[in-house]
Amino acid sequence: MRRETIIIGAGAAGMMCAAHAGPDTLVIDHARNPGEKIRISGGGRCNFTNMYAAPENFLSQNPHFAKSALARYTQWDFIDLVTRHGIAWHEKTLGQLFCDGKATQIIRMLRDEMEKTGAELWLHTAVISVRHGPEGFTLDLDRDGKRVSITCHNLVLATGGKSIPKMGATGLAYDIARQFGLDVTETRPGLVPFTFPPERFSGLAGVALPARLSNDRAGFDEALLFTHRGLSGPSVLQISSYWREGEEIRIDLDPEGRLFDSLRDTRQISGRKALTTELARALPARLVDHLAGVLDLSGNLADQSDAALRGICDALRDWHLTPSGSEGYRTAEVTLGGIDTDGLSSKTMEAKSVPGLYAIGEAVDVTGWLGGYNFQWAWSSGHAAGAAIRTRATGS
Missing domain, CATH: 3.50.50.60 (FAD/NAD(P)-binding domain)
Known part of the structure; x- marks a missing residue:
C-alpha cells in the first residue's frame, strides 16, 4: 500500500x-x-x-x-x-x-x-x-x-x-x-501552574485578582489565581514559559500603581479606618489577611506616615516568591x-x-x-x- x-x-x-x-x-x-x-x-x-x-x-x-x-x-x-x-x-x-x-x-x-x-x-x-x-x-x-x-x-x-x-x-x-x-x-x-508547599496558600484557594508577574526575562499583566496547589491564572501560565526550577518570580499586586495615592487620600478624610479594612477595598480580603502575617499591616491609616504607606505599597508591588515546581506535563497546555x-x-x-x-x-x-x-x-x-x-x- x-x-x-x-x-x-x-x-x-x-x-x-x-x-x-x-x-x-x-x-x-x-x-x-x-x-x-x-x-x-x-x-x-x-x-x-x-x-x-x-x-x-x-x-x-x-x-x-x-x-x-x-x-x-x-x-x-x-x-x-x-x-x-x-x-x-x-x-x-x-x-x-x-x-x-x-x-x-x-x-x-x-x-x-x-x-x-x-x-x-x-x-x-x-x-x-x-x-x-x-x-x-x-x-x-x-x-x-x-x-x-x-x-x-x-x-x-x-x-x-x-x-x-x-x-x-x-x-x-x-x-x-x-x-x-x-x-x-x-x-x-509550558503554560503551566506553579506549585508551592501545601500549607502556603491553602487559605487563599479561589482568590483571583489582576496582577503583574515577572522575572528577569518577561512580564505579564493578567489575572492571578490562588489554588490549593499554588498559583495559576493567565499571568502565571504566561510567565511559566520563561521560568526555570529554583528561580523566583515577582508579583505586583497593584499593577496600575494607584494604591499609595488611594491610601494617602483616604487617610486625610478617614484616618481612623483600619489599614487592613482600606486595603481590602483594593485587594481581596482573604489575601489581605494572609499578607497581614507577612507585612506589618496593623493599626489605623492615621498611624501610617507617607514613608510607611510607601513601604507597604512597594512591598505589595514587589512580592518575591519561589515556586517549589510546576504541575508538569499533566496540566501543561x-x-x-x-x-x-x-x-x-x-x-x-x-x-x-x-x-x-x-x-x-x-x-x-x-x-x-x-x-x-x-x-x-x-x-x-x-x-x-x-x-x-x-x-x-x-x-x-
Whole structure:
C-alpha cells in the first residue's frame, strides 16, 4: 500500500497540513477522535487564534524561525476560513478569538477542508516503526489490532509534544526525528501552574485578582489565581514559559500603581479606618489577611506616615516568591522545546538532511504565548508544509 503523503497526528497542525497537501494524503492517529486538544480548548469554545499574533509572541532557540510561516499564513487568513465556514466568533480579551458556539465547529471545518482536498483519515492507528529507503518512508502500523505496512514519499510529524499525557500525548515525534538524525532541544512543560508547599496558600484557594508577574526575562499583566496547589491564572501560565526550577518570580499586586495615592487620600478624610479594612477595598480580603502575617499591616491609616504607606505599597508591588515546581506535563497546555529548527526549512518545514520529512506544530521548537498563539502556529506551520508538498507534487 502506498500514499504520496502520510501525516502522523490528527491534531490542529496535522489536519491543517492535510487540507493543503493534496489528494493522495493519509492522516493517522492513535486516538478515537481527531482534534481532541481543539475540542477542550478555550473552555470548549476554542481560542483559535489571536488578532495580534506576531513572531515576538513565540519562544524558540531561533526566534526568527517562525517569521516565514506566520507571514505567509496569518491570523487573518484563518479568520477568513472560519468566516467562510459560517462559524460565528468573538474577541474575548487581548485579541483572543473564540467560537460563539462549540470548539467542535473548528474540527468539523478542518475535516471538511480535508475531505475537499481528498485527504483520508485513519483513527485507532498506532505507529509501530518507521524506516527510510529507496522507495521512501515505510510505516508499520497497528490499525484496530491489524498489522498494516504502508509506504509514502512525504512523511509529516504532527504529533505535538508531551503535554497532557492522559490525552495520549507522547514524545513520538521526537523519537522519529532523532531516528533520522535531527536534533531535539530540551523539552519542558509550558503554560503551566506553579506549585508551592501545601500549607502556603491553602487559605487563599479561589482568590483571583489582576496582577503583574515577572522575572528577569518577561512580564505579564493578567489575572492571578490562588489554588490549593499554588498559583495559576493567565499571568502565571504566561510567565511559566520563561521560568526555570529554583528561580523566583515577582508579583505586583497593584499593577496600575494607584494604591499609595488611594491610601494617602483616604487617610486625610478617614484616618481612623483600619489599614487592613482600606486595603481590602483594593485587594481581596482573604489575601489581605494572609499578607497581614507577612507585612506589618496593623493599626489605623492615621498611624501610617507617607514613608510607611510607601513601604507597604512597594512591598505589595514587589512580592518575591519561589515556586517549589510546576504541575508538569499533566496540566501543561504546551511543551516548550522540541525538534530543533536548525534542521528544518523555515519556508517549508522540511528537514534539510532528509528530503520528504517534515515537522510541524507543537512538535517543533516553537511555542506561543497563551491566548490562541499556539493554534496560529499550528495553522501557519501546517499550511507551510502542506503547500510545499502540493507544489512539489504538481510542479506549480
